[in-house]
């Protein structure tokens with residue numbers, strides 16, 4: 406292969422949660438670089454899907470470059486709309502807002518019967534994602550932080566479980582695995598989260614009492630993580 410595959414650390418971190426038994430659908434594949442990485446190094450069962458034509462054209466160009474056009478199917482689909490559920494056992498959804506991911510999973514809920522694993526990466530509403538996906542019957546198996554170009558990303562591995570799982574407020578806000586970290590990246594992440602909430606608190610009009618109380622509570626939880 407002459408074309409050296411250059412993917413970001415964020416995508417590589419997501420990809421490294423995948424192994425050879427996984428039958429992957431990547432929702433919102435965009436350029437499909439992650440899918441090429443997965444096919445070359447992790448699993449040879451990868452379907453790349455996107456809601457828009459334009460990214461899929463870009464994806465096709467990349468597949469041509471790596472000679473993988475007949476190896477990685479490209480599917481034009483809004484979320485799981487064009488899937489039945491038996492084509493995959495692993496979902497990857499990355500680089501989207503948390504609420505969009507929740508919407509995709511809510512709408513595709515009936516197609517998750519075979520999904521044993523999800524790798525999720527979002528920059529927003531991560532606590533809502535933890536809460537929503539765990540209520541679908543998935544436990545948080547692993548979580549990692551990755552810093553790229555000044556942004557700290559959270560990548561979460563969810564695994565299907567039959568056990569009843571109950572996460573507390575710290576688990577949902579910080580992450581049941583991340584909360585035990587002590588390193589500098591984690592401290593930087595927590596400090597950023599506290600600052601974000603302090604700024605939001607100042608800007609929320611006093612009449613929104615509940616929102617203000619909630620922010621205060623979250624700041625307290627975040628500060629307690631270091632104790």
Ligand SMILES: C[S@@+](CC[C@H](N)C(=O)[O-])C[C@H]1O[C@@H](n2cnc3c(N)ncnc32)[C@H](O)[C@@H]1O
Pocket residue numbers: 416432433434435436454455456457460482483484485498499500501505509
């Ligand atoms: C910012 S890109 C992220 C690409 C890649 N997953 C990554 O992490 O680098 C988001 C992609 O998700 C696609 N997308 C947004 N909403 C979607 C949906 N409901 N179903 C499928 N794809 C969607 C967009 O068209 C876009 O290509």
